[in-house]
Each structure stands twice: as C-alpha cells, then as structure tokens.
Amino acid sequence: MISDQQRILTRAAREVTDGQIVNLGIGLPTRLFHYLPDDMNVLVHSENGVLGCRPRQEGELPDSDMIDSGGAYIATRAGASVFDSAMSFAMIRRSRIDVTFMGAFEVDQEGNLANWKIPGKFSPGIGGAMELAQKVARLVVLCSHNDKHGNPKILTRCQLPLTASRCVARIITEKAVMDVTPAGLEVVEVAEGLGIEALREATNATLLIDESRLGRF
Amino acid sequence: MTLLNQKVCDLDAAMANISDGATIMVGGFGSPGTPFALLDALLASGQRNLTLIKNDANEPGIGIGKLIEAGRVKRLITSHLGLNRTAIEAMNSGEIEVTFHPQGLLAEKIRCAGVGHGGFLTDIGISTEIAEGRHEINLEGGTWAIEPALQADVALVHAERADRYGNLIYRATASNFNPLMAMAAERVIAQTYRIDTPGNLPIDTIHTPCAFISHVVQVDHASSQQGACLHDL
Numbered sequence: 001m002i003s004d005q006q007r008i009l010t011r012a013a014r015e016v017t018d019g020q021i022v023n024l025g026i027g028l029p030t031r032l033f034h035y036l037p038d039d040m041n042v043l044v045h046s047e048n049g050v051l052g053c054r055p056r057q058e059g060e061l062p063d064s065d066m067i068d069s070g071g072a073y074i075a076t077r078a079g080a081s082v083f084d085s086a087m088s089f090a091m092i093r094r095s096r097i098d099v100t101f102m103g104a105f106e107v108d109q110e111g112n113l114a115n116w117k118i119p120g121k122f123s124p125g126i127g128g129a130m131e132l133a134q135k136v137a138r139l140v141v142l143c144s145h146n147d148k149h150g151n152p153k154i155l156t157r158c159q160l161p162l163t164a165s166r167c168v169a170r171i172i173t174e175k176a177v178m179d180v181t182p183a184g185l186e187v188v189e190v191a192e193g194l195g196i197e198a199l200r201e202a203t204n205a206t207l208l209i210d211e212s213r214l215g216r217f
Numbered sequence: 218m219t220l221l222n223q224k225v226c227d228l229d230a231a232m233a234n235i236s237d238g239a240t241i242m243v244g245g246f247g248s249p250g251t252p253f254a255l256l257d258a259l260l261a262s263g264q265r266n267l268t269l270i271k272n273d274a275n276e277p278g279i280g281i282g283k284l285i286e287a288g289r290v291k292r293l294i295t296s297h298l299g300l301n302r303t304a305i306e307a308m309n310s311g312e313i314e315v316t317f318h319p320q321g322l323l324a325e326k327i328r329c330a331g332v333g334h335g336g337f338l339t340d341i342g343i344s345t346e347i348a349e350g351r352h353e354i355n356l357e358g359g360t361w362a363i364e365p366a367l368q369a370d371v372a373l374v375h376a377e378r379a380d381r382y383g384n385l386i387y388r389a390t391a392s393n394f395n396p397l398m399a400m401a402a403e404r405v406i407a408q409t410y411r412i413d414t415p416g417n418l419p420i421d422t423i424h425t426p427c428a429f430i431s432h433v434v435q436v437d438h439a440s441s442q443q444g445a446c447l448h449d450l
Binding site: 047048065082085092164 | 247248249250272296297305322328340341344377389390391392395396397424
C-alpha cells in the first residue's frame with residue numbers, strides 16, 4: 001500500500017522527460033528529487049542560484065554554501081552552474097524552465113493557482129512563486145485533492161489571492177490527473193480503486209470524463 | 218569612493234559612521250552569503266530605525282533576526298520570511314513594517330539601481346494583488362508595470378575571496394543577492410575569508426570589480442557560518 005504522497009510523486013516523476021530543465025517548489029514537490037532517475041539528462045533549477053542540483057548521497061559531507069531554495073543542503077551534478085539571483089530569475093522570466101512543480105492551497109478549472117497567502121493566517125511573502133507560475137513553460141500542480149478538513153482544493157474558481165492566473169497545465173493529486181482545458185478539467189487518469197462518483201464528490205469543479213479513454217495510476 | 222589602497226580595514230572602521238535611520242542592503246539567501254560578522258558589528262554599534270533590504274529574515278537568533286529582535290529595525294523590504302517565525306510575529310504585531318516583492322523583482326530592482334537606471338518595466342504580477350499601487354503603461358501593444366530601482370545608503374555583502382583593492386569572488390549559492398547589492402549602495406562593505414594581493418585572483422573569475430567596493434574586512438569562517446534551519450533533503 002503506497003501513501004497518498006508516494007502515489008502523487010511516483011506519477012509526477014513520469015512528467016519529466018530526458019533533456020529537460022525542471023524546478024521543484026518548496027514542500028511536496030521538493031521530494032520529487034528522489035523519484036527522478038539518475039541516468040536522465042535533467043537539470044534541476046533552484047531559484048537561489050543553481051542549475052543542476054541533486055540530493056546529497058549518503059556519507060557525502062554538506063557544503064554550507066550549497067543549499068536549495070528550501071534551505072536543504074544539496075550537491076551538484078555534471079553540467080551544473082551557479083549564478084546570482086538576477087540571472088536565476090532571468091531564466092525563469094524568459095521561460096527557460098521547461099516544467100515547474102508547485103503545491104497549492106487552491107487551484108481552479110481555469111488554471112488559476114493560489115499557493116502563497118491565506119489572509120489573516122499565513123502571509124510569509126511570495127518568494128519566487130509568482131514569477132515561476134506566470135512564466136514557466138509548463139506548470140504541474142502537486143497537491144492533496146482535499147484540505148485537512150476534507151474541503152475540495154480543486155475548485156470552479158479560486159477564492160484566495162492568486163499566485164498567477166491561467167498558469168496551470170496539469171494537476172496531480174492522490175485521486176486524479178487532470179488537465180486544464182477551456183471546457184473544464186479533463187480527467188486523464190484516476191487512482192486505482194477510486195470510483196468516478198467518489199472523485200466528483202471530492203471535487204468542486206467541472207470534470208470532463210471520458211470513461212473509454214480513462215487511465216489508472 | 219575609498220581610494221584603492223585604503224579599502225582594507227578592521228570591522229570597527231568599516232562599520233563606523235552608519236547613522237540612525239539608514240537604509241542597509243544585506244546579502245544572503247538564508248544563511249549562505251549572509252555577512253554575519255558585519256551584522257554582529259551593526260548590532261553592537263547601536264543604530265536604530267533601520268530600513269533593511271534582504272531576500273529573507275534569516276532565522277530567529279541569527280543574522281538580521283538579531284537586529285529585528287533587538288528592536289532596531291523599522292522597516293524590512295524582502296521577498297519571504299518563511300524561516301523566521303519571530304520576524305513574522307514582529308510583522309503581525311506591527312513592530313516592523315514589511316514590504317514584500319516577488320523575489321526576482323526584488324533582485325531586479327536592486328540590479329537596476331546598481332547599473333544606474335531608475336527602474337524597469339515588467340508584466341510580473343499584473344492583475345494580482347501585488348499590482349496594487351503600481352503605475353502601469355501601455356507600450357507596443359502590451360501592458361507593463363513600472364518598478365522603480367531600489368538603492369541603499371550601505372550594502373553589507375559576503376564574498377569568498379577578495380583582493381586588497383576590493384575585487385570580489387563569490388562561492389556556490391552564497392552568491393545570490395551579493396553581487397547585485399555590491400553595486401547598488403553608496404557605501405559597500407564586503408566581508409571575506411581571504412584578502413589577496415592584487416594580481417593573485419585569476420582576473421577572469423572576478424565577479425564584482427573593485428570599483429564598486431568601499432571597504433574590505435577579513436573575517437574567519439567560524440564568525441560567518443550560522444544557521445539551524447538548514448537540513449537534509
């Protein structure tokens with residue numbers, strides 16, 4: 001039995017193709033690091049100023065000058081480079097990052113994303129999320145399908161302040177893989193063992209489901 | 218500007234004559250690149266009502282966290298306070314005024330001041346709540362927000378190596394905001410682990426040319442390696 005997070009991350013790893021430049025947001029997406037095959041030509045960008053980071057191997061000493069944007073000690077792989085913050089965000093704003101994975105408080109069927117502020121409760125600042133969300137070539141949201149109270153996070157329309165509008169291409173939760181389309185969220189895959197009705201009940205958005213083409217993950 | 222042959226000095230001399238109410242840029246993203254020794258000297262010298270510009274607020278009890286906790290900071294211009302709970306509390310209680318910018322815009326505002334421009338045009342954040350109060354213009358079919366440059370009276374930066382003229386080399390992810398801030402303040406104070414004779418740094422590896430630098434201070438590694446929130450993946 002795999003956990004919900006393992007199911008999300010295992011599925012998300014299949015979004016990365018050989019030769020890509022990838023950014024992993026803070027939180028659940030950072031753990032995708034451990035799910036990417038070692039033999040791929042993939043460079044992971046971290047906005048504090050490194051392209052080509054990797055997790056430290058067991059026994060490898062930490063370098064106090066080498067962290068990722070979440071504060072983890074990382075190492076670099078062959079082909080890596082380091083640079084200042086202006087250069088790092090030049091790559092982001094020029095859409096030179098092929099795919100970014102981000103968490104969400106809310107995401108909606110128009111592809112709007114809210115993941116930085118809950119007014120009155122949580123406002124530590126937006127960091128690099130706004131520029132990544134607005135400019136990345138492809139944004140994949142990784143999040144739980146519902147919040148800890150069971151409320152849907154996949155909505156018709158986000159209520160919280162937006163990180164960026166119409167920026168999300170795909171949403172991967174423990175329940176489904178969904179693509180943002182003009183007509184609504186097209187369900188591409190559903191988790192093994194989950195019924196269509198149960199998915200609809202857990203979601204507060206228009207879901208487009210063609211059962212003849214539906215995959216399982 | 219300080220003459221080339223007068224830049225190397227001790228901590229006290231480098232940090233002298235910073236006034237109450239000064240605007241001070243501080244390098245670093247989290248701990249790497251934070252000029253901890255210069256910040257400790259700033260704490261000891263007692264100025265009040267400071268405006269600090271830093272990507273983040275370090276962590277409780279270190280770096281600019283100490284200055285915030287000591288009530289010395291009036292205003293903080295930053296992108297994210299996620300690793301410093303006490304800074305978030307000081308913001309929520311109104312003890313410090315915090316202005317947030319998206320991280321890349323903060324970097325670019327500083328870079329703009331550093332290259333002598335008054336600001337730049339961007340489409341980042343248009344139609345989000347950070348756009349409130351920004352001036353927007355239409356240019357060649359697009360809508361752009363005007364972002365003014367951000368400069369400071371003093372910049373405190375950390376470099377891995379320097380020479381006596383003030384040429385600087387940064388290391389790994391300790392670079393971050395340091396090279397940008399090193400160009401954007403009236404007075405730029407650099408701390409470094411090693412000060413070489415001019416001519417000993419490979420000239421094509423110098424990140425910040427000495428023309429921008431006012432003072433160079435040698436510090437030891439122990440005084441500058443702090444940070445409890447760092448962790449393994």
